[in-house]
Every structure is written in structure tokens, then in C-alpha cells.
Amino acid sequence: MRGIRMRVAGTAAALLAAVLTGCAEPRSATTVAEKPALPPSPAVSDSPTPSVSPSPASPSPTVTRPSATGSPSVRPATRPVTTPEPTAPKPTFLRMTVAAGAGRLDLVRGGAAEEFTVTLHNGNTRAYGHLRLAFQMEILVDGTPANERPPSDGFVLERWDAATGAWRGAELRIANDALPPEFHEGGVPLARDTVRTERYRLRAGSAGPVGSTPLMIALIDTDAPAGASAGEARPASFALPHTTRRD
Template sequence: MTVATRGGRLDLVRGGAAQEFTVTLRNGNTQAYGHLGLAFQMEILIDGTPANERPPSDGFVLERWDAGAGVWRTAELRIANDALPHQLHQGGAPLARDAVRTERYRLRAGSAGPVGSTPLMVALTDTDAAGSASAGEARPASFSLPHTTRRN
């Protein structure tokens, strides 16, 4: 799995434009996967914003490009300081042997919410193996994309 964006990091401005990135999955010739799921998470930004003034998801919106429909669709972004156990991941799409798939995503920071730096963590999970496999087998790849959000 590779995660790439222009400049190698996400630099967002509250209330500004979204920044796009891609996630590319490359399967070898050993096995096909029935359900590979991507999970996105950022830790809580600590900047003095009172908890009651924080918008849902700290004001971040993650979207995935739906090429078939030609539209951006909201994707799940978890904001938490702990890891979601791999056994709780569900869904995902197949990836055949020797296949390569690239998906487009974008992240934006709404006008309200905290500022600071924390990586966008991307975890690839084999959800078919998640219930019975070790974490290493169920989560074949992970990546942390550097990220900073500031006010204009």
C-alpha cells in the first residue's frame, strides 16, 4: 500500500479547500483477497478549543471519489487517541492476485474546529481474516501521512 499527495503531506486551512491524496493497493501473486478495507484515523488535536465547541469529527470531512457515479462521497474518518481493534473492521472490496487498485480521497477542514498537527493514519485490513487472524495477518499494511491544519 502506498499513500501519496502533492508535497508528501496534507496542509489544510480551516474553511479552505480540500486536499486530495491517493491510496494504491498492489497485490502480489500469492493470494487473492475477498475483502480489503481501508480505515482512516487522526488523533484528537489539542489546541485549547473547549470540548463543547468542537464540531463533529473536529470539523474534518473525508471523501472518496466514486468514479462510477462521478461524485465525491463521504468516507468514515475516526477521530480518537486509541486504535480501533482490527476485529471490528468490516466490509472492503476484493483485490485479485497481481492486481493494482488506486483510490482517490480528499480531506478538508471546516471553518470550525481545532488546529495543529497529527498524522492521518491509513490502515489496510483483511476483514475476512480479522476475526480469526493475528493483527499482523489481518492488517497487512498501514501508513501515516503527515498532516497540519491551521487558521487562515
């Protein structure tokens, strides 16, 4: 037993001497592996908030906000704008209107004249080169002898001349027959879509018959060709009620 213990103690002493000898020797490249160098620590900014590099730009998502009713608002699709084709205007035609103070003429022999107006409203279908107003009254029958009747039965028709500011005599036919349109000449032009008003007045002289008969006003187109219809040669007419009496 004692010999075994001495051998163990000797072995332990040899191992301890070997260890101490190894520690005293310098490290060699073959015995100790060098540790790899660590990368340098990043610089620390004095700012309390670290700097963050922005990420690459990316498309923002489309956000649809709900409308007042709770449902998402939807933008209506754009429709192409179309221009409507122009339509042809409705055709209009020539017409004539006559106006008097009481809607009629009420004359007194030897009294004042009464005025009335004749207005021409041309349409958009055509222009006229020569239009003429023709006035006619039938013969009054009251028992007055023919030799006591003045010319035109004592009636005087006048037209207001705006250019001179005066009343001018106008033709008044007293007859019971109608004069054909082709016997009329002259007249004035009337363009399309034109309105023209003329003033007239009628007076009954002190001498002459009394009674009631309309004042017939005819608009004559003196440019109408021979054989034209009555509507073409006389595009408008009017009968103005009239009465002449003694005071």
C-alpha cells in the same frame, strides 16, 4: 674340274625348274595357312571430338576450403537442444502506497480540500475477498473547549466514486485509541497481481481545533479469522503527515 662344274650347273638347273613348277601350282589348304580375318574398323564420327562413355558414378571427394585465417573451417558438432525447466516465480506480497501533492496534507480552516491517493499492489501469493481502508486521526489539542468542537473536529473525508463521477463521504475516526481489526466489516475484493488506486480528499471546516497529527491509514482484511496476527488482519498501514492551521 670341268665334270664337277657341269654337275653343279645341272643341279642348279634342276632346282630352278622345281621352283618354277611349284610356283605355277595352285595353293592348297594344306600348304598355305590362311590368315585370320581382322575385326571391322570402328565407325568414325564426323565430330572432331571423339565420343567418350562416362565412367560409373563414384562419390565425389569432400573438399574443405580454407577459411580467411588460412586454417580449414570445421563445422561445429550439433548439440541437442534442451528446454530449461520452468522456475517458480518469486513470491510477492500485498503492499500499499500513499501519495499527496507535497508529500503531506497542509489544510487551512475553511479552505479548500487537498487530495491524496491510496494504491494497493497485490502480489502473486494470494487473493483477498474483502479489504477495507480505515482512516483515523488523533484529537488535536489547542485549548478549544469540548462543547465548541464540531463532529469529527470539523474534518470531512471524501472518496471519489468513479462509477457516478462524484465525491462521496468516507468514514474518518477521531480518537486516541486504536480500533481492533475485528471491529471492521465489509470491503472489496482484490485479485492476485492486481493494482488498484483510489482517490481521497480531506477538508478542514471553519470551526474546530488546529495543530499537527498524522492521518493514519490502515488496510484491514475483514476475512481474517479471529485471533489472527496483526500482520494478517492488517496487512498494510501508512501515516500521512498532516497540519491544520487558521488563515
